[in-house]
Amino acid sequence: xxxxxxxxxxxxxxxxxxxxxxxxxxxxxxxxxxxxxxxxxxxxxxxxxxxxxxxxxxxxxxxxxxxxxxxxxxxxxxxxxxxxxxxxxxxxxxxxxxxxxxxxxxxxxxxxxxxxxxxxxxxxxxxxxxxxxxxxxxxxxxxxxxxxxxxxxxxxxxxxxxxxxxxxxxxxxxxxxxxxxxxxxxxxxxxxxxxxxxxxxxxxxxxxxxxxxxxxxxxxxxxxxxxxxxxxxxxxxxxxxxxxxxxxxxxxxxxxxxxxxxxxxxxxxxxxxxxxxxxxxxxxxxxxxxxxxxxxxxxxxxxxxxxxxxxxxxxxxxxxxxxxxxxxxxxxxxxxxxxxxxxxxxxxxxxxxxxxxxxxxxxxxxxxxxxxxxxxxxxxxxxxxxxxxx
Numbered sequence: 001x002x003x004x005x006x007x008x009x010x011x012x013x014x015x016x017x018x019x020x021x022x023x024x025x026x027x028x029x030x031x032x033x034x035x036x037x038x039x040x041x042x043x044x045x046x047x048x049x050x051x052x053x054x055x056x057x058x059x060x061x062x063x064x065x066x067x068x069x070x071x072x073x074x075x076x077x078x079x080x081x082x083x084x085x086x087x088x089x090x091x092x093x094x095x096x097x098x099x100x101x102x103x104x105x106x107x108x109x110x111x112x113x114x115x116x117x118x119x120x121x122x123x124x125x126x127x128x129x130x131x132x133x134x135x136x137x138x139x140x141x142x143x144x145x146x147x148x149x150x151x152x153x154x155x156x157x158x159x160x161x162x163x164x165x166x167x168x169x170x171x172x173x174x175x176x177x178x179x180x181x182x183x184x185x186x187x188x189x190x191x192x193x194x195x196x197x198x199x200x201x202x203x204x205x206x207x208x209x210x211x212x213x214x215x216x217x218x219x220x221x222x223x224x225x226x227x228x229x230x231x232x233x234x235x236x237x238x239x240x241x242x243x244x245x246x247x248x249x250x251x252x253x254x255x256x257x258x259x260x261x262x263x264x265x266x267x268x269x270x271x272x273x274x275x276x277x278x279x280x281x282x283x284x285x286x287x288x289x290x291x292x293x294x295x296x297x298x299x300x301x302x303x304x305x306x307x308x309x310x311x312x313x314x315x316x317x318x319x320x321x322x323x324x325x326x327x328x329x330x331x332x333x334x335x336x337x338x339x340x341x342x343x344x345x346x347x348x349x350x351x352x353x354x355x356x357x358x359x360x361x362x363x364x365x366x367x368x369x370x371x372x373x374x375x376x377x378x379x380x381x382x383x384x385x386x387x388x389x390x
Contacts, residue, residue: 006124009182010133014140016080016175017117020110021144022151023087023168024052027103028230029152033161039093042231046356049227050349051100052107053219057345059111064338068331072116072123073183079112080176088169091162114341115334118321122328123186131325132263138317139259145226145252202335210385212343214277214378215319219344220351221284221371222312225251225305227352232305232364237298247302251309258310262317273318274382280311280318281375281382287311288371308371320344 027048034040040048067075086106090099121137122130148168155163202208229248233239239247262276269275284307290296291304324337355367 009120009124009186010137012175012178012182013076013117013120014137016076016172016179017113017137017140018144018147019168019172019175020080020083020113021141022148023083023106023165023172024110025145025148025226026087026152026164026168027052028227029149030156030161030164031231032234033156037093037161040096040099042360043356044096045231046227046352046359048100048103049223049352049356051104053223053345053349053352055104055107055349056111057219057342057349059108060115060338060341060345062338063112064115064335064341067112067115067119067334067338070116071184071187072119073180073186075112075116076120076183077176077180079109079116080172080179082106082109084169084171084173084176086169087165087172091164091166091169093162111341114320115337118324118333118337120183120186122325122333130328131322134321134325135259135263135266135317138262138321139256141316142252142256142259142313146249146256149249149252202332202339207385207388208336208339210381211319211323212339213381214281214315215340215343216347217374217378218277218280218312218315218319219346219348220374221308222316223345223348224351224355224367225309225312228355228359228364228367229305229309233298233302236301236364239298247298250302251306254303254306255309255313258313259317262314265314266318266322272386273322274386277315277318277382278379280315281379283311284308285372285375288368288375291368292365316344 027045031040031045035042035045063075083106086102086109090102090106093099094102117137118134121133124130125133151167152164155167229251233248265276265279266273269279287304287307291301291308296304320337320340324333324340327333327336351370358366
């Protein structure tokens with residue numbers, strides 16, 4: 001494969017993965033407007049966050065195993081297509097039960113993608129280059145959040161809340177077609193298939209089981225900061241969507257910086273992804289404690305949320321992107337990534353439902369206190385894994 005074609009495939013896959021975050025953060029951005037229109041209430045919004053995380057996490061486990069044996073172009077095309085169709089139909093603002101089913105479909109469709117993205121990257125590049133390219137590919141997550149906030153805010157204020165689902169839906173479908181055309185030739189090498197380890201053996205592996213705990217814990221922070229950031233700023237500080245969006249934009253922007261500097265931090269940590277994760281959890285503890293103080297203003301609160309999201313994003317890169325590449329020689333990149341993502345979104349899904357109820361009754365402080373507690377627990381597990389490796 002020529003370098004030009006590699007760059008083209010990388011760019012289109014990057015854009016495609018960016019688009020699914022536009023088709024995910026739209027629910028958070030549309031939350032206040034949907035609440036005002038009596039389409040969704042706070043508890044229902046939390047329930048949608050939970051169903052997305054639970055279905056996505058379960059789908060990542062299933063599709064991770066499938067992705068090891070299925071050409072990535074199939075997984076990417078089908079996933080992007082159904083994610084787009086689901087968002088398109090939600091744009092008609094059907095009853096809650098229909099939105100629930102469509103959002104669950106969107107979650108499962110999106111769960112088909114990341115493992116196959118990693119397979120595309122690991123198939124096109126050597127192991128060393130694959131880590132560098134993967135650390136660049138994961139910036140599509142933060143980029144998707146940034147573009148999603150800007151685009152969805154514009155769509156909601158200029159055209160109406162329904163277009164925050166219709167436009168991302170159409171975009172995702174179109175990019176799915178482009179990915180289909182470009183990645184059809186990418187397949188797994190036969191020698192890799194012969195070394196493949198089954199998903200049943202993987203989930204009994206001691207280190208993978210231990211790593212799944214901090215994976216689950218960091219997912220609670222990452223996904224719930226994204227889910228509640230808009231509602232938190234609007235509720236706590238009484239701003240409208242247009243005003244608050246300028247401040248909320250700092251969250252994925254600073255998170256994007258965290259993704260960009262990850263390779264440098266990774267190198268400073270002697271290419272030990274667990275060391276990067278430990279630094280991230282320390283940062284999340286400090287910011288979670290600070291945001292609990294009642295006198296903290298909007299700018300400081302948003303900055304704390306930004307740093308928590310940045311810390312979670314760096315941990316996310318370590319656990320869900322760099323760690324699975326250790327399994328490239330056995331052809332288990334997809335399945336290991338799936339196991340880690342399952343743990344991540346299982347924790348996030350359970351927490352989103354609980355947080356929806358707790359926030360409705362007690363406010364946001366209990367959520368931030370829990371962020372500090374789960375960070376401490378995660379650090380203990382990572383420290384154990386580091387000791388066992390030695």
